[in-house]
Amino acid sequence: MSSNSRIGGEVSQHAENRIPAMEVENAGARELVDGPTVFDCHDVSVQYGRSLALTGVNLAIRRNEITALIGPSGCGKSTFLRCLNRMNDLIPGARVSGDIWYAGEDMYATDVDAVDVRRRIGMVFQKPNPFPKTIRENLAFGMKVNGIKASPDRIEEVLRRAALWDEVKDKLDDDAFALSGGQQQRLCIARAIAVQPEVILMDEPCSALDPISTLAIEELMRDLREQYTIVIVTHNMQQAARVSDRTAFFTVVQDDRGRYGVLAESDTTERIFRAPADKRTQDYITGRFG
């Protein structure tokens, strides 16, 4: 699938000309229907201490779609992702304002238990972070804290879902650190699936992996989309183009409030890559950023 993709096939000389900025084959491309929204974000801002990290984000994320968050470093895309499962609560000094509605409920209401939010909205981190235990224990931990019985059948099922079963079925009681980076990351995805979340957030899940592991994980994501809603932050625009249904492009603004991220535009991936409305998006995806 990636063999057909190429960047900057026909780079437009004038941003206002709507010439395809980037041609990419999306193997999983399909007709998008405007399904129910899972996240409704209104005017979301994040501050770390006294510095503004991200502001004014309005974005809807739809069920059973893969939404990619792209943009240059420091544009706040990972920060925004961490708002979606209240992971920012764990970072000292981080403050989230604005409204995020999750399936019709205010996720940041003062009586909402952030622990339940994180159970329902799983997360896969940039660097694979298996627990320093056996493969089985890695999967069983999340299940146990959520009251799910970690039976051998369930373990097998989630490992099959994560396309890891064949590689690890004979070494379930081996140390997870003995796995390769790509296998570790798939274990982390399996671990997230094992607690039966509704949404999976992925923060640059392939940035520490080789191309083959990356492809395996992209394949897995397309598989998982049938059942879950996926939001992925990625630095790799080809990856965004390959796997995502919709794309949100974040960019960096510098003014008297400092250097912070904003959402430039969001649309179907097809339109973002072929005919972006915002000049900043066009510049970025054609490699003329900055």
Add this chain to the structure above:
Amino acid sequence: MTTGSAELPVAATAHRPLAKKRGRPGDAVFHGLLLTALGIALAALAWLFISILSNGLGNLSWDFITSRPSSNPARAGFISALKGTLVLMFYTVLVAIPVGFAAALYLEKFASRTRDDLEAKLRRRERRIAERRAAGAGGPGMAFAQVRLAWSRVWVRVGPPVNHVLDVNISNLAAVPSIIYGLLGLALFVAIMGFSKSLLAGGLTLGVLVLPIIIISAREAVRAVPVSIEQGAMALGATRLQAVMRQVFPAALPGMLTGSILALSRAIGETAPLIVVGGVTYATREPSLNPLEADAQPLFAMPLQIYSWADRPQQAFLDLAATGIIVLIASLIVMNLLAIWLRNRYTRRW
């Protein structure tokens, strides 16, 4: 953009030949000084070691280890001191490990040290109370929430400096001379709590003595566990307590134990605080190893036996002291080897 390298300015001067090797006398002198310093340190140690071995090795036998103390140097042995030390270490571990590990986990993972953090907590509480009041909540629950809110308002100002002072003082405590801990133990365990001048009081004193060292090393071990482990656990819907107790703590445990063994190997050789708590006694009977009877056993341990032998005028007793030192050093080496083995066996590269 084009053939840039060709347009780089070429050095104007003619080619200078590579410099030849030359002596650097300053370097040699400095090198020599460093070696001398190392030599002095090692020589002092070696001299100590050799003199102890030459005096003490002659007495070292299984009989020496299994015999009781005696006024006849030919029959005197070390068993009372060994058993005393075992009981002391039992109580030291009992006090220092649970308290030290808990303190380390609290300080590293639960105490909020930044003002921003506390302010965020305060704001959340304020918002929650305002919403509950608007919803018409009242009663004792609400009153309790008000008290917590008032405390949050105070702690935002007081907390960070208090935690900072705590931080600095744990390091200071580790540097307090051990005899001060002896006085503390005498006052706290003997005078106030009413224990006799026993193995129990001595063990508890040594526990307090090594507590700061254990806290410091345990905190380092906790800090060495990447925060991604804790976040990974919490992202699966674990509470902070579950994440810390089931993932961070087990991952830090080998490091915490390594530090603790090294701290205990300091406690095992401590003499001054034991003398302050119990005086230099002369044990004629073997102490019981049953920890429940520790308060009835006179305070006696390896360093005290060595001290009391070394205090005598007869050469035979001085040689016995050297033999005792050999046994003490051997147990230190064993403990250190255990710590090194633990570290090599279980340390992970994250």
